[in-house]
Amino acid sequence: MGLAYRSCAAVPHRGLTPRNDPPYMGRMSASLYNARILRLATSIPHQARLADAQATVSRRSPVCGSRVTVDVVMDGEGRVAALGQEVRACALGQASAALMGAHAIGRTPAELAAARDALTAFLAGERDDPGDWPDLDIFLPARPHAARHPSIRLAFEAVAEAAAQALAEPVR
Numbered sequence: 001m002g003l004a005y006r007s008c009a010a011v012p013h014r015g016l017t018p019r020n021d022p023p024y025m026g027r028m029s030a031s032l033y034n035a036r037i038l039r040l041a042t043s044i045p046h047q048a049r050l051a052d053a054q055a056t057v058s059r060r061s062p063v064c065g066s067r068v069t070v071d072v073v074m075d076g077e078g079r080v081a082a083l084g085q086e087v088r089a090c091a092l093g094q095a096s097a098a099l100m101g102a103h104a105i106g107r108t109p110a111e112l113a114a115a116r117d118a119l120t121a122f123l124a125g126e127r128d129d130p131g132d133w134p135d136l137d138i139f140l141p142a143r144p145h146a147a148r149h150p151s152i153r154l155a156f157e158a159v160a161e162a163a164a165q166a167l168a169e170p171v172r
Helices: 023-032 035-041 091-103 109-123 136-142 146-168
Strands: 055-060 067-074 080-088
Touching: 023 136, 035 091, 035 136, 055 146, 067 146, 080 091, 080 146, 091 136, 091 146, 109 136, 109 146, 136 146
Parallel strands: none
Antiparallel strands: 055 067, 067 080
């Protein structure tokens, strides 16, 4: 059973989906909420919260109310050894959490911060490519829609901060 997704472009927390979005969404909805985004939004890895997390960080988008909470455990080499996340976000936020979760294990806090910064710059149009993190180019249609950027950044902001906080703690 797939996860439900919300459209940030509509009224927050109304449970609207691309099948029942209001007519005013039109072309923006079609380009932003494409099949790749929707497929990712329903396949978020590491959705179980970690009972033994070294650090937990929550981020919330002030624009649409999307929220992501990330738990991490670091290994002895300063890399993410375990990841848990709770995602209550629109389809864009869910897709971003899926991409983050698929590739965060084994990354250092510096690598996670670099991915966060590259994604932020890419969305803002300050760089042409999204950096080395796999598949972030999927968010190219969101670049002209600045109101969607906070939701897309949530998971990357949370995991980068959580990994940095966990590294400051004694490594287990």
